[in-house]
Amino acid sequence: MNIAIFGATSAIAHACARRWATTGARFALVVRDTARGDTLAADLTARGAADARVVRADFAADGSAVALVAALERDFGALDRVLVAQGVMPSQASLAADPDALATMVTINMTSVLAVALAAANAMRARGHGEIVVLGSVAGDRGRPSNYLYGSTKAALATACDGLAYDLAGTGVHVMLVKPGMVHSPMTAGLPDSPLFAEPDAIAVAIDRGLARHRRVAYAPAFWRVVMAVIRHAPRFVVRKL
Amino acid sequence: MARRTPWGRLPGQTVDVSTPWSFADLAWPRAGGTTLAFGRGRSYGDCALGADGIGIETRRLDRLVAFDRTAGTVECEAGLTLASLLDVIVPAGWTLPVMPGTLEVSVGGALANDVHGKNHERAGTFGRHVLAFELLRSDGSCTWCVPGMPLFELTVGGLGLTGIVTRARLALAPLPSPYVDADTQAFHGVDEFVALSDAAHATHEFSVGWFDAYSWRDGRLRGVLQRANYAAPDVARVAPRSAARRLPLGLASPALTPWAIRRFNDLYHWSQTRPGTQHVDFRRYLFPLDALADWNRLYGARGFFQLQCALPMEALAGLDVLLARIAAAREGSFLAVLKRFGTLRSPSPMSFPLPGVTLALDFRNRGVSTARLLADAAAIVAEHGGRIYAAKDATMPGALFRAAYPAWTALEAARDPRLQSRFWQRVTG
Numbered sequence: 051m052n053i054a055i056f057g058a059t060s061a062i063a064h065a066c067a068r069r070w071a072t073t074g075a076r077f078a079l080v081v082r083d084t085a086r087g088d089t090l091a092a093d094l095t096a097r098g099a100a101d102a103r104v105v106r107a108d109f110a111a112d113g114s115a116v117a118l119v120a121a122l123e124r125d126f127g128a129l130d131r132v133l134v135a136q137g138v139m140p141s142q143a144s145l146a147a148d149p150d151a152l153a154t155m156v157t158i159n160m161t162s163v164l165a166v167a168l169a170a171a172n173a174m175r176a177r178g179h180g181e182i183v184v185l186g187s188v189a190g191d192r193g194r195p196s197n198y199l200y201g202s203t204k205a206a207l208a209t210a211c212d213g214l215a216y217d218l219a220g221t222g223v224h225v226m227l228v229k230p231g232m233v234h235s236p237m238t239a240g241l242p243d244s245p246l247f248a249e250p251d252a253i254a255v256a257i258d259r260g261l262a263r264h265r266r267v268a269y270a271p272a273f274w275r276v277v278m279a280v281i282r283h284a285p286r287f288v289v290r291k292l
Numbered sequence: 293m294a295r296r297t298p299w300g301r302l303p304g305q306t307v308d309v310s311t312p313w314s315f316a317d318l319a320w321p322r323a324g325g326t327t328l329a330f331g332r333g334r335s336y337g338d339c340a341l342g343a344d345g346i347g348i349e350t351r352r353l354d355r356l357v358a359f360d361r362t363a364g365t366v367e368c369e370a371g372l373t374l375a376s377l378l379d380v381i382v383p384a385g386w387t388l389p390v391m392p393g394t395l396e397v398s399v400g401g402a403l404a405n406d407v408h409g410k411n412h413e414r415a416g417t418f419g420r421h422v423l424a425f426e427l428l429r430s431d432g433s434c435t436w437c438v439p440g441m442p443l444f445e446l447t448v449g450g451l452g453l454t455g456i457v458t459r460a461r462l463a464l465a466p467l468p469s470p471y472v473d474a475d476t477q478a479f480h481g482v483d484e485f486v487a488l489s490d491a492a493h494a495t496h497e498f499s500v501g502w503f504d505a506y507s508w509r510d511g512r513l514r515g516v517l518q519r520a521n522y523a524a525p526d527v528a529r530v531a532p533r534s535a536a537r538r539l540p541l542g543l544a545s546p547a548l549t550p551w552a553i554r555r556f557n558d559l560y561h562w563s564q565t566r567p568g569t570q571h572v573d574f575r576r577y578l579f580p581l582d583a584l585a586d587w588n589r590l591y592g593a594r595g596f597f598q599l600q601c602a603l604p605m606e607a608l609a610g611l612d613v614l615l616a617r618i619a620a621a622r623e624g625s626f627l628a629v630l631k632r633f634g635t636l637r638s639p640s641p642m643s644f645p646l647p648g649v650t651l652a653l654d655f656r657n658r659g660v661s662t663a664r665l666l667a668d669a670a671a672i673v674a675e676h677g678g679r680i681y682a683a684k685d686a687t688m689p690g691a692l693f694r695a696a697y698p699a700w701t702a703l704e705a706a707r708d709p710r711l712q713s714r715f716w717q718r719v720t721g
């Protein structure tokens with residue numbers, strides 16, 4: 051199986067890749083820091099990956115997703131699975147104060163993610179099979195005072211994936227939006243510890259389950275589906291305190 | 293920052309750790325301050341507690357660097373657990389030559405305590421199978437250490453004090469089968485235990501003795517020796533027999549007493565009435581307690597101690613003196629462990645095992661009476677030329693430590709000035 055992972059140094063993506071490596075999959079790891087990409091590739095190879103190559107891209111700078119996917123299809127092989135994991139979560143205050151920072155986040159979290167997903171969808175559609183996994187977030191389910199700007203990029207992914215799934219209906223291509231809750235990762239390293247945090251591997255398990263069951267949306271871990279159902283319907287005076 | 297507690301969960305024994313995702317993010321304290329690596333916190337006492345209350349947790353530094361499936365060597369980051377490592381190497385037909393009683397320990401922790409397993413007579417300690425490691429020190433130096441180098445020898449069994457191990461290269465052992473063939477033999481005293489263990493050494497890879505500490509009376513006790521070998525490759529796929537007959541014993545612990553008593557009585561009875569071997573998954577057999585997450589919490593808020601000591605062959609009489617004292621106190625776990633240590637030498641001058649016998653049992657923390665009992669136990673160990681295992685210790689007197697581990701002065705000289713543990717302050721201060 052040929053797997054391309056965008057934002058492959060992500061803790062969640064790494065946990066997924068470790069599980070997939072044991073089946074002898076081949077990996078194209080798209081990262082901005084190739085030294086860390088090489089460490090990752092070595093880990094996956096030791097765990098059984100048949101191939102793990104590192105490709106450099108900075109999703110804040112170049113809008114080259116289409117060219118990137120085309121190059122992978124040509125040089126690496128027909129993509130069977132694409133995981134799109136890149137994302138940043140700057141503080142709400144810094145985003146609110148700086149429109150450039152906001153634009154950069156939108157580029158990374160939304161534009162680059164959708165560009166990759168659409169390019170992959172086109173390549174896969176022609177072949178009649180493939181899996182596209184996009185990392186959204188529970189933060190996209192409701193605007194909360196502490197992180198609604200970040201959350202709005204994730205809400206955009208949810209809307210887009212919902213639509214893309216209609217586009218792909220009947221083509222044999224499966225697109226799945228994953229909505230993790232709080233996960234231990236470099237992105238959340240600065241936040242206070244809480245029992246609600248999940249291990250990256252728990253997200254990987256949920257992703258595998260969602261893929262096996264052809265889910266269009268997968269909350270991860272699954273209990274967040276219930277939590278977010280409550281939060282989505284909670285009155286505003288409750289959400290204000292979250 | 294997150295708060296961590298070692299396995300014994302004794303009051304006041306906590307450390308605030310940062311958990312870097314890469315070695316580049318690893319933060320040394322400012323001048324004058326100290327820190328310490330924290331692995332998986334499976335040491336019982338204070339050896340993994342930074343003296344200044346802070347530490348560097350290695351759990352996210354868990355990448356494999358290389359796995360040579362032909363030669364049987366692996367290189368990995370030091371935060372990788374032995375459990376995760378086995379998940380990778382077992383399907384390829386390899387195992388670790390030395391494994392402690394739980395797999396939830398990190399490679400760095402196994403190295404820093406130079407851990408031993410149920411095959412000590414045949415394989416020695418963990419450090420014997422370390423081919424090399426990279427050591428990061430607060431002066432910014434990053435050195436690959438190999439056997440023969442003083443820094444290698446002092447870091448193995450060096451309690452995390454010489455530097456932070458970032459990566460290690462380990463020699464693996466071929467795994468003939470993921471199953472073991474195991475049997476049991478009853479014994480009724482320390483002498484009989486030693487005789488049976490020495491006989492087992494010739495025929496079996498693994499052996500460990502369990503005994504009913506409550507049964508001790510004038511040197512007589514009820515115990516069983518469990519022996520096992522990896523199964524032959526051709527029977528590898530045979531399904532193990534039903535759980536009820538398998539009865540691998542867990543670690544001794546008062547919190548698990550009802551469970552343990554049932555298991556032990558079954559096993560003891562079985563060893564006498566149904567000789568023969570059982571065919572068991574090696575991980576289920578060697579690490580039964582790993583299936584029970586966080587069993588240490590069962591002891592409640594005051595936590596618990598484990599006493600693990602080793603006495604040399606010529607002073608084994610000391611074990612009965614010790615057991616008499618424990619029996620008189622009516623404290624301690626129902627189940628206790630006896631294990632014969634062999635003569636294979638560790639590369640480390642600080643390693644715990646010595647040729648002789650080791651005894652381990654748990655004590656719920658009852659306060660003053662437990663402290664008195666542990667002090668008496670330490671005195672008995674000292675009198676008989678024995679030693680106590682730092683990985684399990686929270687109370688041993690400094691004098692006993694310094695007498696039993698004379699190389700401590702060399703370790704102190706090699707200690708990184710930015711690394712210090714509560715244990716080391718306690719026993720050397």
Ligand SMILES: Cc1cc2nc3c(=O)[nH]c(=O)nc-3n(C[C@H](O)[C@H](O)[C@H](O)COP(=O)(O)OP(=O)(O)OC[C@H]3O[C@@H](n4cnc5c(N)ncnc54)[C@H](O)[C@@H]3O)c2cc1C
Nearest residue numbers: 331332333334335392393398400401404407408451452457
């Ligand atoms: C149920 C149970 C059974 C056990 N059975 C056995 C047994 O049979 N035999 C045996 O020998 N031990 C046994 N132990 C003890 C255990 O193997 C040791 O305490 C081991 O060191 C724990 O590893 P850890 O990763 O949890 O390290 P920690 O307990 O977190 O740390 C132990 C030491 O390692 C140092 N350290 C950790 N990582 C690094 C690093 N990267 N670089 C430098 N120093 C580092 C720490 O500073 C500390 O000094 C058992 C423990 C339990 C809980």
Ligand SMILES: NC(=O)c1ccc[n+]([C@@H]2O[C@H](COP(=O)([O-])OP(=O)(O)OC[C@H]3O[C@@H](n4cnc5c(N)ncnc54)[C@H](OP(=O)(O)O)[C@@H]3O)[C@@H](O)[C@H]2O)c1
Nearest residue numbers: 057059060061062108109110136137187230232233235237
């Ligand atoms: N952690 C959580 O609680 C949580 C919850 C819900 C959703 N998510 C989502 O899950 C995804 C993965 O996050 P994570 O938790 O695994 O955090 P992470 O480890 O910080 O992963 C983020 C990834 O995005 C990459 N990235 C960021 N900016 C980039 C850029 N300009 N160009 C290229 N790559 C860039 C990072 O690369 P570097 O490694 O080089 O920085 C990293 O690989 C993200 O989309 C995140 O929004 C996370």
